[in-house]
Amino acid sequence: MAYDAVPAYRDRLAAGGPLLDLGSGIGGALLTTLTMFPELRAVGVERAEDVVKELRERAEAAAVTSRLEIRCADSRGVPPVRTAEELTAELRDGGFEDVQVTTTPIGRLVLGRRVLD
Incomplete structure (x- = not known):
């Protein structure tokens, strides 16, 4: 697994994150990561509305919508x-x-x- 190269990051994801993904696109890496780490909560940010629509559909198909907040915004x-x-x-x-x-x-x-504190 690629995350083994940075154990502290892998452990943080396994513990639930959170993860912020700027420029999520259609969610390839984001949705894969959410699938790999069932406790992970994430926010995906993408600026193109049509791409956000596709990301939402893919998140639904991957059954991760309860752990993913998707925002349509420009992260530049x-x-x-x-x-x-x-x-x-x-x-x-x-x-x-x-x-x-x-x-x-x-x-x-x-x-x-x-x-x-």
């Missing part, structure tokens, strides 16, 4: 991520522990556990 306005060091420091200052930043060929994965 999400601010760019700073350096891994800056992001890690900011998250730790914001009450997150166990912050891990992994850079992959397709982007950056950030994991952290929020400590609630």
Whole structure:
């Protein structure tokens, strides 16, 4: 399983997430991940209404709609991520522990556990 390459991420998904998927498209990766992790809850964001319609239909067919919120919105306005060091420091200052930043060929994965008072 591809998620074995990042055990902390795999474990977070197995524990229920949550997962935010920006640019979900028709949901190939998102729906597969929800199917693989039955406790996972996710939000998928896609900007094209016709694609959102297809994603909803596929989510229904995969029987994951109770764990998936689908939003039609443009995620291109999400601010760019700073350096891994800056992001890690900011998250730790914001009450997150166990912050891990992994850079992959397709982007950056950030994991952290929020400590609630």
